[in-house]
Each structure stands twice: as structure tokens, then as C-alpha cells.
Amino acid sequence: MSRTTPPRPLDVEAFFPELAEHRGTATRLHPRPGGPTAADSSVGGPLRWPADEPWPVCGEFHGVGEGRRPADVRRLRRLLSALGDRPRTERELVLIAELGRLHRMPDPLAPVPLIALAQLYRRDVPDLPPGPDGCDLLQVFWCPFETHGPGRYERELVLRWRRSAEVGRVLAAAPEPPVVGSEHLLPEPCVLHPQRVVVHQFAGLLPEGLCARLDAWDEANEAAARAAGTRPVDYQEDLSIPPGWRVGGFASWHATDPYPVDCPVCGTAMRLLLVIDSSEAGGGSWAPVEDRGGPVEWSSCPTWVQIGDLCELNVFDCPADPAHPPRWCIQ
Incomplete structure (x- = not known):
């Protein structure tokens, strides 16, 4: 609609x-929540990303790299949506607590895959300006952590422009970080x-x-x-x-x-x-x-x-x- x-x-x-x-x-x-494809403009949807191009990463230091696993975040969202406002059973409360548990990065010094936040095609978005050299597709990424280096609290935001017609084989599945520093950094797939x-x-x-x-x-x-x-x-x-x-x-x-x-x-x-x-x-x-x-x-x-x-x-x-x-x- x-x-x-x-x-x-x-x-x-x-x-x-x-x-x-x-x-x-x-x-x-x-x-709005939906099932966008790589051919669509979206928030949190799959990207039209070339299969042979390295996925962007953040190489900054993120402390101990503690956070929640993306799969747990998504499962908890589905669970809370299904439960609504009714009282939780003891078993449900245990599951909610388990899905909300914090985990550490396997290697806090390893580069972390960025989160695909959005992609916008100029054909869909009238006010999206042309990119460099006539690019018509904007892809937006950010780091799954907001802390970068000792005492530095800021976001790592990356923009990638490309010509959509020149993308050949599309990456089947985007890499994900082992954990995210906050569930609010992980978007749900939304159609626009x-x-x-x-x-x-x-x-x-x-x-x-x-x-x-x-x-x-x-x-x-x-x-x-x-x-x-x-x-x-x-x-x-x-x-x-x-x-x-x-x-x-x-x-x-x-x-x-x-x-x-x-x-x-x-x-x-x-x-x-x-x-x-x-x-x-x-x-x-x-x-x-x-x-x-x-x-x-x-x-x-x-x-x-x-x-x-x-x-x-x-x-x-x-x-x-x-x-x-x-x-x-x-x-």
C-alpha cells in the first residue's frame, strides 16, 4: 500500500x-516492514552488491566487542511481536532473557562487516541527487558498534555509489557481524x-x-x-x-x-x-x-x-x- x-x-x-x-x-x-529484494529500494533489505567485490568492513578498535547476535535480535523481535501485551509465561521469560544475553566478538581486533542500512535507486527517489560519474544507486552502511577507539563515541557511516546496470552477479548473502553493539543498529527489512x-x-x-x-x-x-x-x-x-x-x-x-x-x-x-x-x-x-x-x-x-x-x-x-x-x- x-x-x-x-x-x-x-x-x-x-x-x-x-x-x-x-x-x-x-x-x-x-x-514499512516487508520483503524487499536487491532490485528494490529498501531499508535493511538485500543489496545489489557485486558478488566479486569485497564487503565493506570497519577496522577500528571496538573495545571488547560485546553485543547481541543478529539472529538472536531478530528472533526476539518476532517473539515479542507474537506475544503482544499478554503476560509472559515463565518459559517465555527465560527465552527472552536468553535471546537478550550479551556475547563477545570471537576476535575483538578483527575487522567487522558493516551493516547494510539502506539502498536507494534514483528511479524511486525523486530527490536523490546523481552520484559521481552518473551513478544511480546509493548504498548506505554503518558500523555495528558506536564506540571506536578509547573514549571515542561516534558512528562510522559509509556511502557507496554505483551504476546499477553495471552490477553483474549479485552477492547471494551479505556477511554479518558476529554481534551488534545495540539492537537499534540492526534494521528490519522494510519496503519503501x-x-x-x-x-x-x-x-x-x-x-x-x-x-x-x-x-x-x-x-x-x-x-x-x-x-x-x-x-x-x-x-x-x-x-x-x-x-x-x-x-x-x-x-x-x-x-x-x-x-x-x-x-x-x-x-x-x-x-x-x-x-x-x-x-x-x-x-x-x-x-x-x-x-x-x-x-x-x-x-x-x-x-x-x-x-x-x-x-x-x-x-x-x-x-x-x-x-x-x-x-x-x-x-
Whole structure:
């Protein structure tokens, strides 16, 4: 089933015509559990990866390399989904504890296979820019651990561009790490329902006078809605940037003050490439039409990927040369 973002509650450019200069588009990916193939854009699905090409690995030091086995993580998810909210039997509690047990890497110094997080075909995602030398397929990986070296807590994120038509025999089964540092680094296979939407710049990056007028407008809307007992329309929540996984558009800077994100190689101002979000919650008016009135699965975490405390990871690339390394920030 496709996913459709409802029309915005109002046309904000009718109130603030100058916002037309700060308008853009983004493609909401709407990942939902499914059975994607290597020929599909997906989160957590199999990749169109050449069988004769080495799989990317992380060679950093991950401490003792302690974590949970991927097969145990997947089995526990299936078990908890089947059990629902009913009380657990003693046997089920023992099994849950066993599947949640931590294990150590056989060799903590050995390179660790990266996790295939997502792959995106340009044919499916309107706002995905072309890759270097006309590449049309983006593959995204990250390390199964967030700790790299003594006292260094950060993510290892890798982007690979390729021409999909040039991939011959596809790798039958991707290698997996023996353990993952957190279950939230292991995505569930999800099919995508890409949809392009109109977005507007984050309020804090708009011209100062326009931002002040929007703040006053939001306050007036809130007061009127409070008097009427209705939900107010808010620029940032309803008219600017949608929640959820998306490609392109504008970054939200709701957790920190905005700061420049420049290419570490050439110094070019980088563009927002991909947003990896913990959920599609956080903006009621953005809920897909098809999900309204039913289970609130849309607002949970169908990918099982969680960034920090339900945050989002903004991934930036270099518009001058997409082959330059990406940068990212958490919001």
C-alpha cells in the first residue's frame, strides 16, 4: 500500500509570500516492514552488491566487542511481536532473557562487516541527487558498534555509489557481524513508499525579520486554538519539515543551534542527502492518510533503527563531488 501525506493544513505562502524563496522538496521514504529484494529500494533489505567485490568492513578498535547476535535480535523481535501485551509465561521469560544475553566478538581486533542500512535507486527517489560519474544507486552502511577507539563515541557511516546496470552477479548473502553493539543498529527489512512533498526551511535559518513574524504568528495561532479547544497550526511542526526517513530538503536543527556543515576535503557547503529518523511521530498532520484511523504503527519504529533518544541522523554529502566523505549530525 502506498503512503500519502495529507495536504498541509493551510498555504503558509499565502500568509508569508517570501517563504517561496525558502521552499524546496524532499522525498519521504515511509519504510514499512516487508520483503524487499536487491532490485528494490529498501531499508535493511538485500543489496545489489557485486558478488566479486569485497564487503565493506570497519577496522577500528571496538573495545571488547560485546553485543547481541543478529539472529538472536531478530528472533526476539518476532517473539515479542507474537506475544503482544499478554503476560509472559515463565518459559517465555527465560527465552527472552536468553535471546537478550550479551556475547563477545570471537576476535575483538578483527575487522567487522558493516551493516547494510539502506539502498536507494534514483528511479524511486525523486530527490536523490546523481552520484559521481552518473551513478544511480546509493548504498548506505554503518558500523555495528558506536564506540571506536578509547573514549571515542561516534558512528562510522559509509556511502557507496554505483551504476546499477553495471552490477553483474549479485552477492547471494551479505556477511554479518558476529554481534551488534545495540539492537537499534540492526534494521528490519522494510519496503519503501517514496513520496515527494513540499518543504520549507527550518525557522532558525530564515531571515531574522521573517522568523520573528512567524514566531508571532505561531503564538497567535496557539492562543486562538486554545480558546477554541482545537489543535493549533504551527510552522515548524506542520508547514516546514516532516518527520521520518527522507531524502533531500532541509535539515531540522531542533536539538542544537544551526552550524555550517562543510566538506572536509574541499570546503564546499554540504547539502542534506538523507535523514535517518527513529520514527514518523512528532507531527500529527504529517501522518499518512492510509494510516489514519488504524493502528498507530506509523508512529512507532518499523525499521527498529533508533538514533539516540528518539532523535534523527542528518547525513550530508558534497555537491561538488559526491565521492567526498559524508558528514552527519544528530538532532
